[in-house]
Amino acid sequence: xEQLQQWGAGLLKPSETxxxxxxxxxxxxxxxxxxxxxxxxxxxxxxxxxxxxxGSAIYNVSLQSxxxxxxxxxxxxxxLNLRSLTAADTAVYYCARVTVFHCMDVWGxxxxxxxxx
Amino acid sequence: ExxxxxxxxxxxxxxxxxxxxxxxxxxxxxxSFLAWYQQKPGQAxxxxxxxxxxxxxxxxxxxxxxxxxxxYTLTITRLxxxxxxxxxxxxxxxxxxxxxxxxxxxxxx
Numbered sequence: 036x037e038q039l040q041q042w043g044a045g046l047l048k049p050s051e052t053x054x055x056x057x058x059x060x061x062x063x064x065x066x067x068x069x070x071x072x073x074x075x076x077x078x079x080x081x082x083x084x085x086x087x088x089x090g091s092a093i094y095n096v097s098l099q100s101x102x103x104x105x106x107x108x109x110x111x112x113x114x115l116n117l118r119s120l121t122a123a124d125t126a127v128y129y130c131a132r133v134t135v136f137h138c139m140d141v142w143g144x145x146x147x148x149x150x151x152x
Numbered sequence: 153e154x155x156x157x158x159x160x161x162x163x164x165x166x167x168x169x170x171x172x173x174x175x176x177x178x179x180x181x182x183x184s185f186l187a188w189y190q191q192k193p194g195q196a197x198x199x200x201x202x203x204x205x206x207x208x209x210x211x212x213x214x215x216x217x218x219x220x221x222x223x224y225t226l227t228i229t230r231l232x233x234x235x236x237x238x239x240x241x242x243x244x245x246x247x248x249x250x251x252x253x254x255x256x257x258x259x260x261x
Contacts, residue, residue, distance in 0.1 A: 070250070080189075080197065080240055082250035093249050129196055136203060137244030138187035142196035 037062030041130045041143035043115075047150050053117040057130030057143050064088070064111040066132035070139060071104060071115045073126040081126075085133055086113055120150045154178055156241055156253035164261040171228040173256045175241035180221045185244045188217055188226045191255075192237045200239075201226065228258075236260050 043055035057069070070085035084094035086104045094102050098117070106113040117124060128146045131139035155178040165171055175186070183204040189197040199208040201217040204224055214229045228235055241253040 072252075079255045080242075080252040082248070082252065085249070095248065131196075133244075134202075136187075136206075137185050138199055138202040138208075138242065139189075139197070140199045140202075140208060142198075145196050 037132070037141050039130050039132065039141055039143040041128075041146055043128075043146055043148075045147055045149060047120055047148065048152055049121055049150060051120050051150075053120055053124065053128075053148055054114065055128055055130070055146055055148075056112055056114045058110065058112045059132070059141075060111075062111075062141075064108055066141075067135045068133035069104075069106060069113040070131045070133050072129045072131055072139070073124075074129070074145075075123075075126045083115070083117075083128075122150050124148065125150050154243070154245065154248065154251055156243055156251050158239075158241060158253035158256045160256060161254075162257045162259060164259050165231055166261045167231050167233055169231050171226075171231055171235070171258055173226040173228075173239055173258070175219075175224040175226070175253050177222045177224070177243060181243055181245065183220050183224075186217075186219070186224050187242045187244075188215075189240045189242065190235075190237045191240065197240060231258070 038060045041057040068085040071083040086092040092104045101118045103116045130143040132141040157176045159174045186204045188201040191197040205217045216227045238255045243251045
């Protein structure tokens with residue numbers, strides 16, 4: 036059964052860069068796209084962007100000046116960088132697989148990221 | 153701007169009752185691009201339905217979805233204790249590529 040395992044630093048300071056990675060286990064990295072979604076405390080889900088196997092990424096317009104998603108199909112991993120952090124970036128960050136049915140069927144367990152001086 | 157509006161914000165029901173959750177799109181969408189998720193506290197969302205009405209692997213048949221155009225509905229025919237959670241609808245489109253609704257919390261009355 037496919038699983039996504041994610042990792043990265045959870046406590047960062049304003050202006051720093053968030054770096055998270057996500058790896059697929061138990062599968063063939065066969066998703067249509069690979070996505071990052073975040074959820075501020077007590078709030079709903081926000082799609083940040085996604086990338087295909089070829090490295091072509093699409094980003095949320097509200098974040099696209101600060102966000103980069105990359106993929107390494109050989110390692111079955113993809114990564115998120117978010118620059119110039121502020122307290123508003125405090126959230127749980129999830130990685131997820133996007134299927135050909137345009138939905139996210141496998142999710143990572145989430146990484147809590149706190150931005151505080 | 154494309155928006156998904158979920159209602160009600162909170163639904164207070166008892167186990168065994170029927171839950172009806174609404175997701176309204178700001179413009180007509182293809183049903184095949186509408187999905188529903190369940191999220192419990194401290195957990196990642198779980199895919200329930202895709203294509204508006206197709207259940208994901210392992211999802212019990214008390215979860216039913218339907219709709220077209222701008223109006224979509226998730227129905228839980230008989231609430232089980234484990235169904236009390238927050239539910240999100242999601243659209244996959246072009247601009248923006250992915251949109252989530254604001255969520256509906258189903259709580260125990």
